[in-house]
Amino acid sequence: MIGKRPLAAWMGILAGIAFWLPYSSAQARAQAGKDPLKVLQAVLSQAEAVPVGSLKQLARQVEEVSDGREDQVASAILESKADGPKSRILRAIMLLDLSADTYASEVVDLLKPAAEKGAQDVRLRALALLGNPILARSSAAPEAAKILLEVLLSPAAPPKLKLAAARSAWAVGDSTTRRKVKKALLPFLQSADPKLRVAGALTLAEMGDISRVRSILLQIRDQPTLEGRLARAFLKQDEILRSVEAWKRRFFQFNKGQFLHPGAAGPSKDPLAVVREVMAKIKWGHVEGDKIKIQDLVTASAKGMCQACDPHTAFITGKEFQRFYFDLQRDYGGIGAFVNFDENDVFGITRPIYGGPAYKAGLRSGDKILKIDGWEVPRSPDKLEEIISRLKGKPGTKVKVSVYRAGWQAPKDVVITRAKVQVPSVQYQLLPGGVAYVELITFARNSALEVAKALQKMAAQGANSVVLDLRNNTGGYLQTAVEIADLFLPPGKLVVYSKGRITPIERHFTRRPALVPAKWPMVILVNDRTASASEILSGCLKNYGRALLVGKRTYGKGSVQQLFPLRTMPDDGYDDANHNFRHDEWEKVTKDYNHNGKFDYGPRLKLTIAYYYLPNDTCINRRYASDGRLIDRGGIQPDEVVDLAVIPGWKWEEIFDLMKKGTFRKYVREHLSGHKDLFLKLALGDRRDWKQYPDFEKFYESLHTHLSKDDLRLWIRVAVREAVADIRGKAFPGGRIIGDYQEDLQLQAAIKKILSQRKVDWHSIAAYRDTFLGKKTAKAK
Numbered sequence: 001m002i003g004k005r006p007l008a009a010w011m012g013i014l015a016g017i018a019f020w021l022p023y024s025s026a027q028a029r030a031q032a033g034k035d036p037l038k039v040l041q042a043v044l045s046q047a048e049a050v051p052v053g054s055l056k057q058l059a060r061q062v063e064e065v066s067d068g069r070e071d072q073v074a075s076a077i078l079e080s081k082a083d084g085p086k087s088r089i090l091r092a093i094m095l096l097d098l099s100a101d102t103y104a105s106e107v108v109d110l111l112k113p114a115a116e117k118g119a120q121d122v123r124l125r126a127l128a129l130l131g132n133p134i135l136a137r138s139s140a141a142p143e144a145a146k147i148l149l150e151v152l153l154s155p156a157a158p159p160k161l162k163l164a165a166a167r168s169a170w171a172v173g174d175s176t177t178r179r180k181v182k183k184a185l186l187p188f189l190q191s192a193d194p195k196l197r198v199a200g201a202l203t204l205a206e207m208g209d210i211s212r213v214r215s216i217l218l219q220i221r222d223q224p225t226l227e228g229r230l231a232r233a234f235l236k237q238d239e240i241l242r243s244v245e246a247w248k249r250r251f252f253q254f255n256k257g258q259f260l261h262p263g264a265a266g267p268s269k270d271p272l273a274v275v276r277e278v279m280a281k282i283k284w285g286h287v288e289g290d291k292i293k294i295q296d297l298v299t300a301s302a303k304g305m306c307q308a309c310d311p312h313t314a315f316i317t318g319k320e321f322q323r324f325y326f327d328l329q330r331d332y333g334g335i336g337a338f339v340n341f342d343e344n345d346v347f348g349i350t351r352p353i354y355g356g357p358a359y360k361a362g363l364r365s366g367d368k369i370l371k372i373d374g375w376e377v378p379r380s381p382d383k384l385e386e387i388i389s390r391l392k393g394k395p396g397t398k399v400k401v402s403v404y405r406a407g408w409q410a411p412k413d414v415v416i417t418r419a420k421v422q423v424p425s426v427q428y429q430l431l432p433g434g435v436a437y438v439e440l441i442t443f444a445r446n447s448a449l450e451v452a453k454a455l456q457k458m459a460a461q462g463a464n465s466v467v468l469d470l471r472n473n474t475g476g477y478l479q480t481a482v483e484i485a486d487l488f489l490p491p492g493k494l495v496v497y498s499k500g501r502i503t504p505i506e507r508h509f510t511r512r513p514a515l516v517p518a519k520w521p522m523v524i525l526v527n528d529r530t531a532s533a534s535e536i537l538s539g540c541l542k543n544y545g546r547a548l549l550v551g552k553r554t555y556g557k558g559s560v561q562q563l564f565p566l567r568t569m570p571d572d573g574y575d576d577a578n579h580n581f582r583h584d585e586w587e588k589v590t591k592d593y594n595h596n597g598k599f600d601y602g603p604r605l606k607l608t609i610a611y612y613y614l615p616n617d618t619c620i621n622r623r624y625a626s627d628g629r630l631i632d633r634g635g636i637q638p639d640e641v642v643d644l645a646v647i648p649g650w651k652w653e654e655i656f657d658l659m660k661k662g663t664f665r666k667y668v669r670e671h672l673s674g675h676k677d678l679f680l681k682l683a684l685g686d687r688r689d690w691k692q693y694p695d696f697e698k699f700y701e702s703l704h705t706h707l708s709k710d711d712l713r714l715w716i717r718v719a720v721r722e723a724v725a726d727i728r729g730k731a732f733p734g735g736r737i738i739g740d741y742q743e744d745l746q747l748q749a750a751i752k753k754i755l756s757q758r759k760v761d762w763h764s765i766a767a768y769r770d771t772f773l774g775k776k777t778a779k780a781k
Contacts, residue, residue, distance in 0.1 A: 036062060036066040036072075036073050037076055039062050040073060040077065043059070044080060044087055044091075047086045047087040048086050048087060050086070051121075052086060052089070052121050052124075052125045053121075053125075055090045055093060056093060059093040059094045059097055060097075063094070063097050063098065071099075074094075074098050074103065077091050077095055077098075078091075078103065085113065085118045085119070085122045086122060088111065088114050088126075089110075089114055089122065089126055089129065092110040092111050092126075092129055093129065096129075096132060101134050101135070101137060101140075104134065104135055104140035107135065107140070108135065108140045108143050111126045111147075112147050114126035115147055115151060115165075116147070116150070120161065123161055124160065124164050127148065127151065127161065127164040127165050127168050128164060128168060130168045130172065131167060131168025131169070131170075131171035131172055132171075132172075136172040141173070142174075144168075144172045145169055145172050145173040145174070148165045148166075148168050148169035148172070149165070149173075149177065149180060149181075152165040152169060152181065152184050153180075153184055155378055155380050156380070158345045158379075158381075159188070159345075159382065162184070163185075163200070166181050166203055167207075169181050182204065182207070185200050186200075188200020188382065189204075189212075189213065189216070190382075191382050191384065192323065192388075193340075193384060196382065198216060198220055201216035202217075202227060202230055202231070205217060205230075205234040206234070210234060210235070210238040211300070212300075214304075215303050215307065215314075217231040217234055217235055218235070218307060218311065219311075224528065275301055279294065279301075299315065299317060302315035302603075302605075303315045306606075311622070311624065312557065312559055312561055312606070312608050313607055313608045314605075314606045315603060315605060315606075316563075316603055316605070317603050318571075318600050318601035318602055318603055332392060332420075332421055332584075332585075333392060333393055333395045333418055333420055333421070334357075334388075334421055334585075335363075335392075335399065335416045335418060336353040336355075336356020336419065337349050337350075337352045337353055337356065337358040337359075338350040338352075338353070339391070340384070341379075341381045341384070344660060346368050347377045347379070347387055348366065348368035348369055349365060349366065349367045349368075349369070351365045351725070352364065353421060353424070354729040354730055356419065357418060358416055359729065361414050361416045361417075362414060363416075364726045365722050366405070366406065366665055367405050368403065368405070370402040370411050371401065371402035372391060372402075373399055373400055373401075374400075375390060389585065392418070393585055393586055394418065394584070394585070394586030394587075395418055395419045396419075397417070398415055398418070399415070400413055400415050400416075401414055402414075406662060422446070425442050425443075425444045425446070425450055426438060426440055426441070426447060426451055426454055427439045427441070427731050427734070427739075428454035428455075428457075428458065428733060429733050430462070430463055431741055432685075432766075432768060433755060433760065434462050434463050434464040435463070435466070435467060436454075436455060436458040436463035436465065436466045437466075437467045437469065437733055438451060438454055438469065438733070439733035439734055440468065440473055440484075440534075441473060442473060442474070442476045443475055443477050443478075443533040443534070444476055444477065444480065445477060445480065447484065448483035448486070448487070451484055451487060452487055452515055455487070455516060456515075463520075465754045465755075465758060466516060466520055467523050467525065467754065468524045468547070469524075469739065470526055470530045470534040470538055471525050471529065471530060471551060471738070472529045472530070473531075474531045474532060475531050475532025475534055475557070477533065478560075479508075480533065481495070481496070481533040482495045482509075482510070484537055485537055485541065486510045486511060486512055486514070487515040488516050488522065488541060489510045489544060490513065491510050491512055493510045493544065494507060494508070494615045495509065495536070495537075495540045495615070496612050496613065497612075497613050498610040498612050498613070500560065500609045500610030500611070503560075503610050518546075521753070521757035521758055522547040522548070522754075523547060523548050523550050523750040523753050523754055524547045524549050525549075525550055525746055525747065525750055526538055526549050526553075526638055527552040527554070528553060528554065528635075530551075530554040531554065531555035532555075532557045532558075534554070535554045535556075535620050535635065535636055536612060536614070538636060539618070539620060539636050542636065542639075543615045548640070549636065549639050549640075550639065550749050550750045550753060551641070551746045552638065552642075552643070553636065553638065553641075554635040555634075555635055556620055556621060556633050556635035558612040558613075558619050558620035558621035558634065559610070559611050559621050560608065560609055560610040560612060561606045561607060561609070563606055564604060564605040564606075564607060566603055566604070569603050570602045571583070571601050572589055572590075572592055572593055572600050573589065573590040574590055574591075575588040575590055583601075620634045620635055620636055622634040622635070642746045643745065643746075644737075644738075644746060645737075645745050651711060654705055654706060654707050655707070655711070655715060658703070658705070658715070664716050664719035665719050665722075668716070668722075669723075671693075671695065674694075675694050676727070678692070679723065679724055680727070680728075682720055683720050683721045685742060685767050686713070686717055686742070687742075688742065690709045690710060693713065696712075696713070696716075700712055714737075714743060717740075717742075718736050718737070721740070748768075748772050
């Protein structure tokens with residue numbers, strides 16, 4: 001999966017540059033004095049050894065001593081034999097700094113090889129320089145645009161490079177180039193990967209195409225992230241531009257009387273006439289009107305109408321509904337695996353669904369899928385939906401996949417028999433001290449039964465308390481939330497009620513005796529992505545004093561939406577062979593309305609029809625002003641606010657690099673066969689003791705890393721837990737650090753709360769004493 005680098009990571013890089021530069025500058029000047037040609041020679045000798053982000057600082061050293069000798073230095077730069085990718089970039093930067101557009105063509109020639117191949121960070125810098133405003137104003141702009149378009153349109157280019165090429169091509173390109181750029185970015189908006197959709201939307205917004213991506217910007221504008229801040233800035237910029245344009249139109253009309261009253265017959269009595277007129281004028285006069293589809297304008301109009309109502313009322317396209325529907329159903333016909341692209345854009349198994357066809361056929365976490373029935377899988381994340389569709393199919397049918405596993409000499413063909421796969425919505429683990437830890441991923445149809453089974457199993461193993469993890473759970477079926485509340489509350493308790501304008505008040509009560517004894521202490525983990533059904537459940541149990549909440553304030557979605565199919569745009573017809581009242585990949589299409597040869601869902605209207613109220617009559621829904629400003633964030637405040645540990649940016653950078661190289665998985669792979677029992681034990685807990693890991697000292701020294709030994713231990717253990725999950729055929733709750741009591745500060749706080757209620761000193765439990773405090777501190781006590 002490709003994500004945008006966190007702001008903290010950039011801060012880590014900048015800190016690293018700041019540390020390196022004083023030494024580098026002093027060294028260059030001590031060696032070369034004030035002679036610009038000697039300074040030039042010194043910095044070029046360093047180019048390939050420094051981070052690509054430091055090249056600009058090297059260029060400044062030459063610029064500072066070149067006053068009056070710019071032409072001589074520029075000639076030396078052009079004649080230099082330093083031809084490595086970073087050296088070429090450094091030479092290009094210096095030419096732009098010293099002589100503006102005099103050597104624009106030479107700059108493009110220098111950057112071309114660095115932009116076309118090599119390390120990703122180097123290519124990104126070269127692509128950014130090709131979009132320099134100096135080149136945009138020069139005669140070299142067409143050649144720069146050509147190079148950038150080749151990267152943008154290359155099927156093999158990673159998404160991050162495509163986005164960088166798009167921004168630069170937009171900067172230097174003519175109108176034809178800009179049309180191609182926008183067209184190439186559209187698939188990002190349809191990607192199944194939300195990070196790619198957001199990245200594509202922000203890039204188009206940067207180009208001024210706010211209307212096309214407004215819905216995505218509105219979805220993320222309240223997120224406390226860099227992407228959220230950018231979305232708010234773009235929307236605000238668009239609001240200002242719209243105001244200016246409106247003023248200009250009014251001014252023009254005032255000064256041109258003939259345009260003030262264009263409709264001699266007066267306004268139309270048909271309120272939809274304005275929509276039809278706008279669409280007609282777009283098709284007639286827009287610069288790309290001949291390419292714009294009427295259906296796209298209709299969809300945009302419908303989405304705009306819904307956005308005028310509230311943030312959760314939405315016009316959902318057929319493709320959007322298909323993804324939404326699967327998230328709630330959680331079953332399908334296929335191989336049974338979580339799949340995605342890795343850091344190197346290679347498609348593979350993130351984790352098999354244990355007990356599913358892929359796992360039974362021998363596929364494991366980290367395996368790469370290179371071919372599907374002879375079809376070569378592209379290294380292109382925007383093809384994810386097509387790849388997944390080839391893996392899915394009618395239960396009982398076979399699919400042959402070419403699989404490569406690290407350590408194998410060559411890929412192997414594996415034949416998998418597809419089956420009906422149920423994607424679990426619950427992961428669980430019995431923690432030391434009898435704490436039953438349950439992670440609920442979503443409120444699917446069968447989630448209450450999954451939670452009940454997990455609790456029963458752990459109760460039989462000695463559980464006496466429960467932590468329910470609802471972090472990042474954005475909701476699902478209301479009835480499932482009521483059924484789960486039923487597991488913890490006596491019968492007859494009001495869980496939630498809803499009240500709307502045209503709908504009667506609807507109350508939901510518990511109906512059966514609680515499955516979990518009332519004497520079991522309970523804590524629910526929440527954060528700012530805990531929403532909807534998750535807030536109903538956590539708020540209800542908090543209201544009754546049945547559970548304490550730990551973490552961060554919840555999202556604040558307390559409204560009821562109902563999906564309405566549209567008679568004007570129905571689903572395609574199909575033969576429901578298995579009578580499950582929904583289309584499966586293998587079922588025959590009987591009515592193909594758009595003649596595309598496959599089944600398509602029609603759009604839905606997701607309409608807010610009521611608000612939810614907790615048993616204490618509180619509505620947790622966010623409230624917005626008429627102009628879209630957030631005036632009450634709503635949500636539920638936890639009993640104890642706890643942040644997750646913050647990893648410094650420079651550490652993330654080193655950790656990510658090691659992950660990209662497969663360093664941690666390689667260590668586990670090389671030691672697993674000889675230390676299987678040890679790894680099974682360490683996966684459950686290692687008490688933060690790196691000495692328990694075989695050959696750790698040798699491994700640590702071989703990396704030449706600035707990370708501490710404990711940092712390495714943590715990420716080795718993440719890889720160990722991944723391998724152990726495959727061995728035992730059962731996933732650990734959470735993901736990586738989240739859900740691991742040794743590293744997850746919010747989970748630690750929940751455990752402390754529970755043990756405190758049971759009047760148990762958590763220091764008395766060795767697994768917690770050593771890991772919550774750190775081993776050295778624990779011994780000192």
